[in-house]
Amino acid sequence: MGQIIKPESLHLQAYSILKQSILDGERKPSERVVEAKVAGTLGISRGPVREAIRMLIQDGLLEYNDGFVKVYEPTVKDIIEIFQCRESLEILAIKQAIEHSNETLLEDLKKNIKETEQALDKGALLKQFDQQFHTIIINASKNNHLIQLLEMIKTKIHYMRNNMIDAPFYPTLLDEHEKIYQSIVGKNVEKATELVSIHIQRGLDGVLEHIN
Structure with missing residues (x-):
């Protein structure tokens, strides 16, 4: 300590x-x-x-x-509800991020994807870059209340992954991040929200599958 x-x-x-x-x-x-x-x-x-x-x-x-x-020891119900909140809020975040999209956002995401690829066999670093990818998008929403709400949710999910799950990140994570990035580049809100929803649901499935 x-x-x-x-x-x-x-x-x-x-x-x-x-x-x-x-x-x-x-x-x-x-x-x-x-x-x-x-x-x-x-x-x-x-x-x-x-x-x-x-x-x-x-x-x-x-x-x-x-x-x-x-x-805190979350129940399965808690975990599901946390991810449901995360999904709804991150869908709003990506909509607003696309609305405010600029070169800085795209460059930050592109850099993150490259670093994630280099960290695929490094568990701790991979977690860090995965969180960073989502944080870049959330911050780009420029919605302070949304950012605060998602920070609390992100903290709980980080806690659960570190304390309750003994498994590597699923192999399609990088590909999903790349597709989300491309939807932001193309300003395709409908596709972006669909991809984020699928991505977060897959994360929930992984947590539920590997709970200690």
């Missing part, structure tokens, strides 16, 4: 450290998070840790369960 740097806000540092430990799989689904123990590990008082825990509960990465704070 990370370390506290005194001059910076303690609760935000505790939040960042705890969040990263959850996303990296150091803390497993349903594992208890004890305020006093975290405070002792970080060498700070319990107040900032309590606030960090509150923020992580708001993010959905921690939850109260049986009177204890525990790491």
Whole structure:
């Protein structure tokens, strides 16, 4: 786990450290998070840790369960609903990204696809570039509320993939990204939304198939 740097806000540092430990799989689904123990590990008082825990509960990465704070453990129903929300929101994002499309967007996506191809046999890097591809499109929507909503969903999916799934990315991922990119180049909104829907549904199928 990370370390506290005194001059910076303690609760935000505790939040960042705890969040990263959850996303990296150091803390497993349903594992208890004890305020006093975290405070002792970080060498700070319990107040900032309590606030960090509150923020992580708001993010959905921690939850109260049986009177204890525990790491979020999504049910199959949760997973399906998260991907349903993601699909609807990313369809809106790509529509708006095409509306605001420019050379920078196309160059960023083209660069990402090239880097993804080079990382096909590197699991951690491949996850990074997959997330980056979607983030480029989402940010290009220029819709701040949409970006915030998808950031929360993206965090939960990242958590699930790191903690609940022991499988490589499906082999058609790169081809699907390429086709989505081409639909943006051609400003074909109907095709783009269809491809995004199929792409996210395939991602959900992969998660459900390989849940630990």
